[in-house]
Structure formats: structure tokens, C-alpha cells
Amino acid sequence: MRRLNLDLAERSYPILIDGGLLSRAEEILPFLRTPRIALVSNTTVAPLYMDGLVKALEKVGVGVTPIILPDGEAYKTWESLNQIYDVLLATRCDRSTTIVALGGGVIGDLAGFAAATYQRGVPFIQIPTTLLSQVDSSVGGKTGINHPRGKNMVGAFWQPKLVLADTDTLKTLPDRELSAGMAEVIKYGLIRDLPFLDWLEANMDGLLARDGELLAHAIERSCINKAEVVAADELETAREGGRALLNLGHTFGHAIETGMGYGEWLHGEAVAAGTMMAVELSRRLGWLCVADVERVRTLLQRAGLPVKGADLGAARYLELMSHDKKVIAGSLRLVLLKSLGDAVTHADASREDIVAAIEACCRA
Amino acid sequence: MRRLNLDLAERSYPILIDGGLLSRAEEILPFLRTPRIALVSNTTVAPLYMDGLVKALEKVGVGVTPIILPDGEAYKTWESLNQIYDVLLATRCDRSTTIVALGGGVIGDLAGFAAATYQRGVPFIQIPTTLLSQVDSSVGGKTGINHPRGKNMVGAFWQPKLVLADTDTLKTLPDRELSAGMAEVIKYGLIRDLPFLDWLEANMDGLLARDGELLAHAIERSCINKAEVVAADELETAREGGRALLNLGHTFGHAIETGMGYGEWLHGEAVAAGTMMAVELSRRLGWLCVADVERVRTLLQRAGLPVKGADLGAARYLELMSHDKKVIAGSLRLVLLKSLGDAVTHADASREDIVAAIEACCRA
Ligand SMILES: NC(=O)c1ccc[n+]([C@@H]2O[C@H](COP(=O)([O-])OP(=O)(O)OC[C@H]3O[C@@H](n4cnc5c(N)ncnc54)[C@H](O)[C@@H]3O)[C@@H](O)[C@H]2O)c1
Ligand SMILES: NC(=O)c1ccc[n+]([C@@H]2O[C@H](COP(=O)([O-])OP(=O)(O)OC[C@H]3O[C@@H](n4cnc5c(N)ncnc54)[C@H](O)[C@@H]3O)[C@@H](O)[C@H]2O)c1
Ligand SMILES: [Zn+2]
Ligand SMILES: [Zn+2]
Numbered sequence: 001m002r003r004l005n006l007d008l009a010e011r012s013y014p015i016l017i018d019g020g021l022l023s024r025a026e027e028i029l030p031f032l033r034t035p036r037i038a039l040v041s042n043t044t045v046a047p048l049y050m051d052g053l054v055k056a057l058e059k060v061g062v063g064v065t066p067i068i069l070p071d072g073e074a075y076k077t078w079e080s081l082n083q084i085y086d087v088l089l090a091t092r093c094d095r096s097t098t099i100v101a102l103g104g105g106v107i108g109d110l111a112g113f114a115a116a117t118y119q120r121g122v123p124f125i126q127i128p129t130t131l132l133s134q135v136d137s138s139v140g141g142k143t144g145i146n147h148p149r150g151k152n153m154v155g156a157f158w159q160p161k162l163v164l165a166d167t168d169t170l171k172t173l174p175d176r177e178l179s180a181g182m183a184e185v186i187k188y189g190l191i192r193d194l195p196f197l198d199w200l201e202a203n204m205d206g207l208l209a210r211d212g213e214l215l216a217h218a219i220e221r222s223c224i225n226k227a228e229v230v231a232a233d234e235l236e237t238a239r240e241g242g243r244a245l246l247n248l249g250h251t252f253g254h255a256i257e258t259g260m261g262y263g264e265w266l267h268g269e270a271v272a273a274g275t276m277m278a279v280e281l282s283r284r285l286g287w288l289c290v291a292d293v294e295r296v297r298t299l300l301q302r303a304g305l306p307v308k309g310a311d312l313g314a315a316r317y318l319e320l321m322s323h324d325k326k327v328i329a330g331s332l333r334l335v336l337l338k339s340l341g342d343a344v345t346h347a348d349a350s351r352e353d354i355v356a357a358i359e360a361c362c363r364a
Numbered sequence: 365m366r367r368l369n370l371d372l373a374e375r376s377y378p379i380l381i382d383g384g385l386l387s388r389a390e391e392i393l394p395f396l397r398t399p400r401i402a403l404v405s406n407t408t409v410a411p412l413y414m415d416g417l418v419k420a421l422e423k424v425g426v427g428v429t430p431i432i433l434p435d436g437e438a439y440k441t442w443e444s445l446n447q448i449y450d451v452l453l454a455t456r457c458d459r460s461t462t463i464v465a466l467g468g469g470v471i472g473d474l475a476g477f478a479a480a481t482y483q484r485g486v487p488f489i490q491i492p493t494t495l496l497s498q499v500d501s502s503v504g505g506k507t508g509i510n511h512p513r514g515k516n517m518v519g520a521f522w523q524p525k526l527v528l529a530d531t532d533t534l535k536t537l538p539d540r541e542l543s544a545g546m547a548e549v550i551k552y553g554l555i556r557d558l559p560f561l562d563w564l565e566a567n568m569d570g571l572l573a574r575d576g577e578l579l580a581h582a583i584e585r586s587c588i589n590k591a592e593v594v595a596a597d598e599l600e601t602a603r604e605g606g607r608a609l610l611n612l613g614h615t616f617g618h619a620i621e622t623g624m625g626y627g628e629w630l631h632g633e634a635v636a637a638g639t640m641m642a643v644e645l646s647r648r649l650g651w652l653c654v655a656d657v658e659r660v661r662t663l664l665q666r667a668g669l670p671v672k673g674a675d676l677g678a679a680r681y682l683e684l685m686s687h688d689k690k691v692i693a694g695s696l697r698l699v700l701l702k703s704l705g706d707a708v709t710h711a712d713a714s715r716e717d718i719v720a721a722i723e724a725c726c727r728a
Contacts, residue, residue, distance in 0.1 A: 089513040
């Protein structure tokens with residue numbers, strides 16, 4: 001088993017990565033303040049994994065209050081949050097009850113925000129069951145819900161006591177979701193870890209075949225990379241680089257997500273196409289060569305990801321991108337690659353180059 | 365002007381106490397990250413104080429987005445919170461916008477929780493306009509809303525950047541609200557500050573006549589006392605004493621509030637009657653003498669507060685008190701006085717003594 005100890009300024013917690021973790025209650029028990037948890041999941045994940053986990057926990061004397069929400073980003077709302085509060089109060093959960101999230105990023109964000117705010121904060125444990133949530137939501141402590149006027153507009157930073165990434169759960173994950181998570185995995189290689197990028201090229205087929213050992217390595221490298229970036233820019237105050245580097249492909253990608261209507265493209269799919277735009281623009285700035293661009297394209301394609309952007313027209317892209325909350329005071333600050341494995345933030349790309357990069361990737 | 369620097373582990377911030385602070389925008393300006401605030405108030409306080417504050421701020425170039433909520437504890441809800449989020453998003457407030465609360469504890473708790481959760485946290489400034497909120501909400505960082513199933517069940521800890529307690533605002537506060545706040549002021553004297561208790565006895569008439577200098581001193585001593593208690597028990601983990609001491613009279617008082625239906629008794633009024641019960645019980649344990657009890661009774665009465673409990677019957681009191689969230693595992697842990705100015709937590713009072721103390725204070 002891989003055991004990562006995240007050592008952020010505020011609080012340190014372990015991320016355990018292995019197959020079969022869900023049935024190993026002894027890994028969870030030492031992290032509970034009292035033998036009482038509220039287990040938040042959804043109607044897709046609960047039938048697959050809840051029973052095993054509950055049985056294992058009850059065997060060691062942990063009382064479990066299940067809270068099962070409908071599945072989908074559309075339910076990452078105040079109403080779902082309120083459903084959680086309702087059950088917590090009705091079953092008299094108190095400040096020592098641990099809230100456990102069993103599911104993808106939606107369940108993690110919801111349950112995490114409930115933990116951050118129920119009686120002003122209760123302990124939280126995350127059991128992410130999608131690749132995306134294992135490599136992204138596990139690190140950084142972001143929790144929250146959507147508001148009708150915008151995604152993730154309401155939330156809090158709330159660190160878990162423990163993260164369990166059970167690679168076995170990825171066996172039931174739809175292919176498209178696995179690929180979407182892989183876009184973020186590849187991102188870590190591209191922005192700061194060239195050896196990992198090489199490794200991903202060598203092992204993509206095994207990863208997609210859901211080889212547990214390979215997945216565990218990919219998750220571990222991803223979490224370490226994200227943790228290093230987050231730790232170096234704890235308060236998101238870095239003016240250059242910093243946490244913003246985690247947004248490679250995201251400003252272009254958000255334009256696709258918004259332009260097509262949320263839900264049409266998965267986030268990871270939009271990030272993949274957006275990454276191609278960032279890479280193409282980096283080539284136009286003279287930082288990457290054609291072979292680099294093709295290397296990225298090939299890897300994303302092998303991962304089952306789109307490399308062609310949605311055909312919104314460059315003008316619409318620019319309009320949507322300028323609404324992105326990461327845009328600082330008018331200038332389009334983009335994450336680009338100086339070379340493969342070395343990302344920078346850059347605010348000086350010309351409008352012409354940006355348009356050309358977008359168009360190249362929509363035609364392709 | 366009095367300037368208190370609160371130095372809690374997490375973060376330090378100043379509390380300014382003076383008359384006329386509302387028009388001194390130069391005290392606020394240095395604490396804004398950008399010259400942009402969202403000003404949350406209610407339909408009672410806004411007509412009295414918003415105009416002056418907004419004019420002062422606009423004069424020094426601060427843009428103000430006003431958010432005016434209906435008045436009352438009944439509006440400390442998700443719906444009001446959502447109204448705040450709506451305006452923040454509609455007017456494109458971002459992470460650097462400061463949320464300012466202008467009002468009593470209800471507005472402070474609501475606006476503070478909005479600040480804690482809007483885009484995962486924005487800066488917060490508190491301008492409390494009731495005595496209760498100046499002496500209680502100013503210290504400790506508690507924010508939150510009510511849930512249909514319980515008061516203050518959803519919330520977060522979120523420290524303000526600055527607190528402005530303008531004693532002039534207390535001139536328009538209804539007498540009953542001023543007295544209710546005074547119950548908490550007297551509490552600080554009783555639990556840990558005998559010289560302050562003496563001072564309150566000497567100056568109660570001037571305080572009720574709203575003498576600015578006297579009020580400023582009372583607010584300052586109260587905030588210092590609360591800050592010292594909070595700092596010594598930052599994480600609310602003390603098994604004896606600690607933050608729990610701030611609940612003198614509160615367990616009995618909550619029984620009155622709940623038993624009579626919220627809103628019938630003001631919180632401070634219930635605390636006053638509850639304080640008499642705690643004091644009477646302390647006498648039965650041999651810790652206070654009859655003269656001590658009469659001293660407390662006289663001071664509370666002079667402050668315009670009730671010293672007779674609601675006539676619910678002792679059995680109903682005990683039932684309601686056992687539901688209080690401060691009750692630990694069955695045993696009724698009460699805050700009692702070893703002597704005036706010296707509170708302790710005590711879990712060993714007999715049922716008979718508790719019943720007798722309640723009955724003595726309901727008859728009285
Ligand atoms: N907190 C953070 O740091 C962070 C980081 C990235 C993304 N997010 C958030 O996460 C969400 C996206 O996460 P996601 O991609 O995991 O989406 P998701 O939670 O919607 O999961 C995708 C789908 O897979 C299903 N599923 C989950 N695990 C499964 C399994 N083991 N087997 C079969 N099906 C399974 C889900 O029920 C859902 O239908 C977004 O709301 C995003 O904002 C948060
Ligand atoms: N966060 C904390 O640490 C903390 C501490 C104590 C109480 N609280 C919360 O505070 C609330 C009670 O606070 P409160 O007693 O200030 O009640 P409140 O906010 O309801 O104010 C009482 C009344 O006075 C009015 N008012 C306020 N300022 C006025 C002024 N200057 N002139 C005229 N009228 C004025 C209000 O509009 C209201 O009608 C409760 O919700 C309680 O849970 C929070
Ligand atoms: Zn992403
Ligand atoms: Zn109180």
C-alpha cells in the first residue's frame with residue numbers, strides 16, 4: 001500500500017492508495033474521534049460499494065448513518081446539502097461524528113462542505129471513487145456547492161483527516177469517466193514532471209486496462225505533484241506560476257464547458273482539448289516544437305480524450321475566456337509550456353496567436 | 365478611542381470602540397483589500413445608519429453594494445444567505461471584495477457566514493450595533509445560520525479583519541435590547557472579573573443612560589474577558605472550565621427560551637433568569653452566601669432584567685436542559701460560581717438541589 005503524508009502548513013493527513021481498501025476498516029478506525037460516522041454517497045456508487053464498507057465498519061463497532069443522494073453535478077446544490085444536515089440533525093449526530101464521502105468529486109465536495117459547516121465543523125474522511133477525485137479532490141481541501149449563478153461559488157476550505165483511494169473502485173468506472181480523470185493525470189506530467197509524462201506514455205494501455213499497481217502509481221505521482229504545488233502557494237497569492245499552473249488547459253476548457261452547456265463535455269474532456277490549445281499556443285510562442293505538440297496529442301488520444309475543440313468560433317472562445325474567474329484585470333493570463341514538464345503563467349500572448357491556436361485545434 | 369488588539373492563535377484583528385466611528389471611513393479604509401465592499405444590514409438598522417456610513421466610504425472612493433435583509437432572528441436562514449450570494453454574484457463581487465456587517469448579532473452571523481463561504485472565503489468586517497453583538501459576537505469568530513431543526517446548527521469559524529463598535533449606535537437601541545446585552549456584560553464580571561462587577565454596580569445608571577464613555581469601558585472589559593477565555597481554550601477542548609464558563613446562566617436560560625418558544629424571551633433576559641438559578645444553586649452548594657445572591661439579583665434588576673424564571677415546572681426545565689448541546693453524556697454539567705468573579709464547571713450537583721434552585725427562582 002502507498003501511504004502519502006500530506007504536510008501542508010495547516011494540517012497534515014495521510015492519503016492511502018491501494019486495492020481493497022474499502023474492506024479494511026482498521027485503516028479508518030484510528031482516524032475516528034468516536035465510533036460514529038455519517039456516510040454520504042449517491043444512488044450509483046452506494047449499490048456498488050456501500051454494503052461492503054458498512055459491514056466492515058460495523059464489524060469493528062462503528063455506527064453508520066447512511067445518506068444517499070441522487071447522482072449528478074446537477075445535485076451539487078443547497079438542496080442536497082440541506083438533505084445532509086437534515087439527516088445529521090434527525091439522527092443527532094454531534095461535533096464528534098465523522099462525515100465520510102464515498103463517491104466522485106460531486107459527493108466529495110458536498111459532503112466536505114457539510115463537514116465544514118455542520119455545527120461549525122466536524123471531522124471529514126474522503127473515499128474518492130473516480131480517478132478525477134482521487135488525483136484532484138484529494139489534495140487542497142476545497143469543498144463546496146454550485147449556485148444557480150455559477151459553479152463552486154459557495155464553499156470552504158476543509159481538510160480531511162484521511163483519504164482512502166481504493167484502486168479497485170475504478171474497475172466499475174465508465175470508460176469515459178476514467179479518461180476524463182486521465183486528462184488531469186497527464187496535466188501533472190506536462191506542467192512539472194517530465195519523467196512521469198514518459199512513464200504515462202509507457203503505461204497508458206495498462207492504466208486504461210485498470211491495472212491496480214499502475215493506477216496506484218499514477219494516483220500517487222499526481223497527488224504528490226498537486227501537493228507540492230499547493231504547499232508552495234498555500235494562500236494562492238503567487239503572482240507568477242503557483243497554484244495557477246494547475247489550470248493548464250482549463251481556461252480554454254471552461255470556455256468549451258460553458259459554451260456547450262455544462263454536462264455536454266466532461267470536465268476532463270474539455271481540459272484535454274484546452275490543453276491542446278495551450279500546447280499549440282506555446283508552439284506559436286516558440287517554446288515547443290511540432291514534435292512536442294504531436295507527443296501531447298498522441299498521449300491524450302491514447303487516453304481516450306478529445307483533442308479537437310468544440311466549434312464555437314474563436315470570438316466566442318475569447319468572450320467566454322474573459323469571463324473566467326482566473327482572468328486577472330482584463331489581461332488573459334494563460335498557463336503555457338516553456339517545454340514539456342515546465343509550465344508558466346503568461347499574460348502577454350497576442351490576440352492573434354490565441355485565436356490562431358484556438359482555430360488550429362478546432363479544425364484539427 | 366479604545367483600540368483592542370485581539371491576538372488569537374489563528375489571526376489577530378483590532379476592535380475599535382468609540383462614539384462616531386461610523387463616519388470615520390479612514391478607520392476602515394486600511395483594512396480593505398480593494399476599495400469595494402458589500403454592506404449587509406437590515407430594514408431597521410439601514411435607515412438609521414447606512415446613509416452616513418455609505419457617504420463616508422464613497423467620499424474616500426470605496427464602492428458600496430448594499431444588501432438589506434428583513435429584520436429578525438426568523439430571517440437568520442439559508443434563504444437570507446442566498447439573497448446575499450445572489451447580490452454578490454449579480455454585482456460581480458470577487459474574492460477581494462470585503463463583506464461588512466452593519467447590525468446586531470443576526471446580521472453579524474449571517475454576513476459573517478456569507479463571508480466564510482462566498483467563493484470559499486472573502487474578507488469580513490463587523491460593525492455591531494447592539495450591545496449584545498458588541499460584547500459577544502465581536503470575539504470568537506462564530507458565524508452561522510439557523511436550521512429548521514435547531515439554532516446555529518450550520519456555520520463556520522471566520523475571523524473578521526476589523527470590528528468597529530460605535531457606542532453612538534446604542535442610542536437608538538430599544539431599552540429591552542440594551543438590557544439584554546447587559547446580561548452578558550454582567551456575566552463577564554460574575555465569571556472572572558470581580559473589579560468589573562464592582563464597577564458595573566457603581567455605573568449601571570450611567571450605562572442605561574447610554575453614557576458613551578461608560579459604555580465604551582463596559583464593551584472593552586467584556587471583549588477583553590471573552591478574548592482571554594477564548595484564547596485559553598482555542599479549540600474548545602478544555603475538560604474543566606474553559607470556554608464553557610461563558611455559558612453561565614445559559615443552560616437554564618436555553619430551557620426558558622425553548623420552553624416559552626423562541627422570541628418570547630430575549631436571549632439576554634433568559635440568561636439573566638438562568639444566572640439567578642445558577643447563583644441560587646451555588647449558594648445551596650455552600651459556595652455563595654445569601655448576600656452574594658442578593659447582590660446579583662439587585663444588579664440584574666437595576667439593569668432592567670428579569671430575575672424570576674418562566675413558570676415551566678422544574679421537571680420541564682430538567683427535560684429541556686438535558687437536550688442542551690452543552691450537556692456531556694447525560695450528566696448535567698453546569699457553570700456555577702465558587703465565589704463572585706470565579707466560575708467553575710460542575711457536573712455533580714444533585715437533582716434535588718437543581719430542582720430547588722429552579723423552583724426558588726420561579727417563585728421569587
Ligand atoms: N474539491 C476539489 O479539489 C475538486 C477537484 C476537482 C473537481 N472537483 C469537483 O468534482 C466534480 C467532478 O468529479 P467527478 O468527475 O468525480 O464527477 P462525479 O462525482 O459526478 O462522478 C462521475 C460519475 O461517476 C459515477 N461514479 C463515481 N464513482 C464510481 C465508480 N467507482 N464506479 C462507477 N461509477 C462511479 C458517479 O456517480 C457519476 O455518475 C465537480 O463537481 C468538480 O467541481 C472538486
Ligand atoms: N457570533 C457570535 O459569537 C454570537 C454571540 C452572541 C449571539 N449571537 C447571535 O446574535 C443574535 C442575537 O443578536 P442581537 O441581540 O444583536 O439581535 P438582533 O441582531 O436581532 O438585534 C436586535 C434588534 O435590534 C435591532 N437593532 C440593531 N441595532 C440597532 C440600533 N443600533 N438601533 C436600533 N435597533 C437596532 C435589530 O434590527 C433587531 O430588531 C442571535 O442570532 C445569536 O445567535 C452570535
Ligand atoms: Zn480540472
Ligand atoms: Zn449568550
